[in-house]
Amino acid sequence: MKQDYEWYNAQLHNHTCHSDGRASVAKTIDLLRERGAQVLALTDHNAASGNEEFLKCCAERGVIGIRGNEISTYFGHVVGLGLEEYVDWRYMRPDDPESIFDLIHERGGLCGYAHPIRIGYPLVPGCSWLFRIHDYSRIDYYEILNTGDYLRSRNDMVIEEWIGKLREGLLHLGAVSALDYHGRPWHGHEYVTWLALPHRMENPEKSAMEAIRRQNMIVCKDRLIELNLVGSDGKEYIPGERVPDGPVRLRVRAEGDALPARPVYHADDADSRREIRPDVPFEAKGFAVVRLFDGQADFDHLVAITNPFHFGGRREQ
Amino acid sequence: MRSTLFKTNGVFYRDTYYAHVSFLVEVRAAYRAIEISFRYDPLFCESADERQREEMRQALAEQIYRTDEPFVTECMDRAYPIKNGITVAVRGPEQWLGEHHAYTGHEELVLGERPSPGFFAVPNREGQYEFVLHVFGIYTPECRYSLEIVGVNEE
Numbered sequence: 001m002k003q004d005y006e007w008y009n010a011q012l013h014n015h016t017c018h019s020d021g022r023a024s025v026a027k028t029i030d031l032l033r034e035r036g037a038q039v040l041a042l043t044d045h046n047a048a049s050g051n052e053e054f055l056k057c058c059a060e061r062g063v064i065g066i067r068g069n070e071i072s073t074y075f076g077h078v079v080g081l082g083l084e085e086y087v088d089w090r091y092m093r094p095d096d097p098e099s100i101f102d103l104i105h106e107r108g109g110l111c112g113y114a115h116p117i118r119i120g121y122p123l124v125p126g127c128s129w130l131f132r133i134h135d136y137s138r139i140d141y142y143e144i145l146n147t148g149d150y151l152r153s154r155n156d157m158v159i160e161e162w163i164g165k166l167r168e169g170l171l172h173l174g175a176v177s178a179l180d181y182h183g184r185p186w187h188g189h190e191y192v193t194w195l196a197l198p199h200r201m202e203n204p205e206k207s208a209m210e211a212i213r214r215q216n217m218i219v220c221k222d223r224l225i226e227l228n229l230v231g232s233d234g235k236e237y238i239p240g241e242r243v244p245d246g247p248v249r250l251r252v253r254a255e256g257d258a259l260p261a262r263p264v265y266h267a268d269d270a271d272s273r274r275e276i277r278p279d280v281p282f283e284a285k286g287f288a289v290v291r292l293f294d295g296q297a298d299f300d301h302l303v304a305i306t307n308p309f310h311f312g313g314r315r316e317q
Numbered sequence: 318m319r320s321t322l323f324k325t326n327g328v329f330y331r332d333t334y335y336a337h338v339s340f341l342v343e344v345r346a347a348y349r350a351i352e353i354s355f356r357y358d359p360l361f362c363e364s365a366d367e368r369q370r371e372e373m374r375q376a377l378a379e380q381i382y383r384t385d386e387p388f389v390t391e392c393m394d395r396a397y398p399i400k401n402g403i404t405v406a407v408r409g410p411e412q413w414l415g416e417h418h419a420y421t422g423h424e425e426l427v428l429g430e431r432p433s434p435g436f437f438a439v440p441n442r443e444g445q446y447e448f449v450l451h452v453f454g455i456y457t458p459e460c461r462y463s464l465e466i467v468g469v470n471e472e
């Protein structure tokens with residue numbers, strides 16, 4: 001079957017010398033390209049001044065660039081993909097992060113909930129999330145794997161929180177990895193967000209943002225491992241898509257030796273978590289998030305995690 | 318020709334954090350470049366006293382739910398030398414020009430059509446500028462700062 005999409009290696013959280021990143025815009029792009037990145041977002045702390053050069057350098061290198069800015073307040077950070085202006089963040093109040101989410105949406109951007117559980121003051125001022133969110137419907141995606149400072153981010157808890165929100169019915173919430181790249185050496189926990197993009201794109205930046213909004217994503221440790229679902233209609237579905245009700249089968253595709261030696265698969269749906277196997281039918285209620293582990297089903301052995309597949313009724317798009 | 322537009326200095330004391338200080342400056346000419354020289358000293362706090370370590374321990378427990386050893390001690394030890402953190406943001410007469418979010422202790426910033434990283438490339442104008450210091454955290458007993466704004470035009 002010919003696919004009507006292609007998977008792109010995306011890094012959606014990166015800093016340059018326009019804030020506290022070490023490298024210039026061009027150098028940052030080159031360093032990330034060396035690691036295989038095909039889609040990059042620029043998310044400097046409280047700075048949008050690098051965007052023009054960033055988009056130009058990306059275009060020259062055949063990389064899809066997404067302009068952006070990480071609004072970095074004293075009470076937490078919000079990634080604004082598509083945001084190209086400076087935001088005066090001084091008066092953001094801890095009980096009203098929604099005003100930041102609205103500001104980003106009013107400008108056509110996407111809101112990323114940056115490193116939701118992370119160390120802050122006094123060790124790393126501003127980086128801990130102290131905002132009280134009242135309305136999660138105004139966030140577009142979670143950074144489930146913020147890897148820039150792996151030990152100080154509780155990614156294990158964030159993944160559970162995200163799945164909990166899906167269970168509460170907040171099915172629009174996507175999940176991405178975030179290298180939170182500052183041009184420093186690698187930490188060895190290098191998750192990649194793989195983004196499914198159409199073959200033909202008039203405006204690749206917009207298409208990439210649309211794919212993020214539609215949750216057409218799977219987060220993998222380094223290399224792509226496709227975890228798709230085959231519906232009762234025999235069609236194959238990617239994360240973010242609506243699957244017909246009825247039994248589904250997991251279809252796994254991996255290049256070379258990307259698949260771990262002892263793969264363990266889990267599916268979370270609205271009610272439960274269970275182990276599943278490729279090509280063995282199972283039913284999911286509401287949604288399904290599929291995870292692949294290496295040998296042992298715990299956070300330390302996580303190899304890949306999908307965005308939700310949707311079942312039943314109509315999900316708002 | 319270089320004209321000093323504004324000059325100030327001061328001290329922040331330990332435990333100042335999450336503060337903003339703003340200076341409004343009336344700029345009476347359209348300068349090719351406006352140079353900002355901002356320094357603070359010391360940059361580093363070399364060692365923690367027992368109270369600071371206790372606060373870090375608490376922060377680890379509250380913010381990332383970790384109280385296990387040796388993680389907590391290692392995390393605190395790794396934090397030092399911790400940096401005093403102050404950054405500079407600027408609003409021009411017509412729009413926000415930007416911010417350089419980096420704790421360096423010494424920033425030589427330029428505004429104008431060829432600005433330094435963090436700031437938009439726009440010509441300087443006459444009118445009111447706002448220079449903002451974001452004080453993320455002061456860990457040393459005292460931290461002295463100085464801020465000088467200079468307008469530059471060809472002569």
Ligand SMILES: [Zn+2]
Pocket residue numbers: 070072077114115127
């Ligand atoms: Zn951040």
Ligand SMILES: [Zn+2]
Pocket residue numbers: 013015043070180
């Ligand atoms: Zn960041």
